[in-house]
Amino acid sequence: MALNLFAIAILASLANFSTMTIQSEFVRVIELFQLPFMHRALMGSVLTGFMGGLMGSFTILRQLSFFSDTLGHSALLGISIGFLLGLDPGLVLLPFAVLFALGVTYFLERTRLWTDALLNIVYSSSLAIGIILLSFRDDYKGGITHLLFGDILAMQTTDLIFSGVLLVVCAIFIGLTLRSQILLTLHEPMAIARGVSVSAQRTAFIVLLSLVVGISIKAIGVLLISAFVVIPACAARLLSNTFVQYILISAGLGALGAAIGMMVSAFFDLPSGPSIVTVQLVIFLLAMLAPNTRKLAL
Amino acid sequence: MSDPVLVVKGLTVYRETHAAVQNVSFTVPAGMDTAIVGPNGAGKSTLIQTILGILPRRSGEVFVLGQPLSPKGKLPAAVRQQIAYLPQNFLFDRRIPITVSEFVGLGWDRLGLQLPWTGGRTRRHAVQQALTQVDAWHLSHKLVSALSGGELKRVLLAYCLVRPRRLLILDEAPAGLDVRNESEFYRLLHQLKKEQDWAILQVSHDLDMVRRSCDRVLCINRTLLCQGTPDHSLTPENLSLAYGPEFVRYRHSC
Numbered sequence: 001m002a003l004n005l006f007a008i009a010i011l012a013s014l015a016n017f018s019t020m021t022i023q024s025e026f027v028r029v030i031e032l033f034q035l036p037f038m039h040r041a042l043m044g045s046v047l048t049g050f051m052g053g054l055m056g057s058f059t060i061l062r063q064l065s066f067f068s069d070t071l072g073h074s075a076l077l078g079i080s081i082g083f084l085l086g087l088d089p090g091l092v093l094l095p096f097a098v099l100f101a102l103g104v105t106y107f108l109e110r111t112r113l114w115t116d117a118l119l120n121i122v123y124s125s126s127l128a129i130g131i132i133l134l135s136f137r138d139d140y141k142g143g144i145t146h147l148l149f150g151d152i153l154a155m156q157t158t159d160l161i162f163s164g165v166l167l168v169v170c171a172i173f174i175g176l177t178l179r180s181q182i183l184l185t186l187h188e189p190m191a192i193a194r195g196v197s198v199s200a201q202r203t204a205f206i207v208l209l210s211l212v213v214g215i216s217i218k219a220i221g222v223l224l225i226s227a228f229v230v231i232p233a234c235a236a237r238l239l240s241n242t243f244v245q246y247i248l249i250s251a252g253l254g255a256l257g258a259a260i261g262m263m264v265s266a267f268f269d270l271p272s273g274p275s276i277v278t279v280q281l282v283i284f285l286l287a288m289l290a291p292n293t294r295k296l297a298l
Numbered sequence: 299m300s301d302p303v304l305v306v307k308g309l310t311v312y313r314e315t316h317a318a319v320q321n322v323s324f325t326v327p328a329g330m331d332t333a334i335v336g337p338n339g340a341g342k343s344t345l346i347q348t349i350l351g352i353l354p355r356r357s358g359e360v361f362v363l364g365q366p367l368s369p370k371g372k373l374p375a376a377v378r379q380q381i382a383y384l385p386q387n388f389l390f391d392r393r394i395p396i397t398v399s400e401f402v403g404l405g406w407d408r409l410g411l412q413l414p415w416t417g418g419r420t421r422r423h424a425v426q427q428a429l430t431q432v433d434a435w436h437l438s439h440k441l442v443s444a445l446s447g448g449e450l451k452r453v454l455l456a457y458c459l460v461r462p463r464r465l466l467i468l469d470e471a472p473a474g475l476d477v478r479n480e481s482e483f484y485r486l487l488h489q490l491k492k493e494q495d496w497a498i499l500q501v502s503h504d505l506d507m508v509r510r511s512c513d514r515v516l517c518i519n520r521t522l523l524c525q526g527t528p529d530h531s532l533t534p535e536n537l538s539l540a541y542g543p544e545f546v547r548y549r550h551s552c
Binding site: 061063175176177178179180182183185186187189190191192193194195196237240241242243244245246 | 347350351352371372373375378381383385388389390391393394395396397400401403404407409410411412413414439441467
């Protein structure tokens, strides 16, 4: 009898403790999200997720997923060059990303080798050269983790403004050229026959994609940036029945995954970028379980 | 007689190091069905892709509705609206989530800078009419990737029909259709030509169909070997020149 009472007392105290712990955690997270840097981090991650999903919808259909990954890895080279020249890496990164993307596109269009093999050469070598260049700066060796995985919590107001403006530009571009983009993605010769300027449209898309990757590097890091572009779009494809629906779901899932990921990160005190990518993965797996998408998913 | 819809003068096209089309000249009048015949590798598809600006030309001139095709393959948007093109193989990534009505709607759009909701009701009405015309309205909500070969051809034709055109360019378009669908396909082409004065330029391997349905024939094997009415052009001598003497002996023995 005494033993039972003791067991009940222990269970009650444990339950009380866990309830109190959850309550106190909620309070802690709510207090955390009152802080200005968390406001910026949440808003920045949602903007980044939205942009990634929007541009990702066309990126995966045009089989440019690996290209976006290569852009992410090459960003390290741009940052390293900035450091070595004594310039602000953030300022060097964007023009570098655009020039690099255009250079790689030009290179890919004029070679007969396999695209994935060439992109592999470009991304691994730019990563290697970037690391070597960084090794010349003793004062930045500790910051390599920030470059690889990003730091959403360090986002500043100017970063948010850049992201917001870029999101508006991307949305306007996709909106105004939607029909041309769809036909170009579906069948290039038919698009040319209708007067779509393929090279202009393609270049504009690549420039915007490189800017999205360049802007998002600070928050997400070079290793995870392509996940922001690829995962929401793949999940959206499993859930959509029309092209327009697909683009909207992709952008929406990108933003939703980022918002939930930030909350998970704050609640469990986990790194923000990897938390968001993990949430995006969970959304993708749930989309695979949807009954009408199994045929496409498996 | 009205001005020709298409004028090609001394067109030469190189594919890598060899001339795929050499010094070809012809005109396509309005309301005429013109067939391009010739053996595999004769440059038929290259010729029409160059006319459309898909492939670059080495020399020569192309005029569509009186407007010159620029060396970079550009035509005024208003002229592009008047042309419809059906490729030999409509190969596309079947994972792209596009419905039949979305796809046919692309045939209606001008494809310049425009708000995504431009057209609205007019666009929907045109799509419905085009799909009804090819007996495919019931497919409108289906994904293009889910269509059978015959259904896809009908939907492609609806993409061309969704807006009035002046020139329809077909690259072996009925290939893969069964006898009934092929006959329906040609009946529709005939109707468009007769009622709406469409000019048709089509690559074909079906010489019997060309003899039966087309008004003019261009016989090419890299160069233009002959042109004129089917009776004038599809003679054993010309066919022997284009396809080789073995082909003519085989056709005679059939």
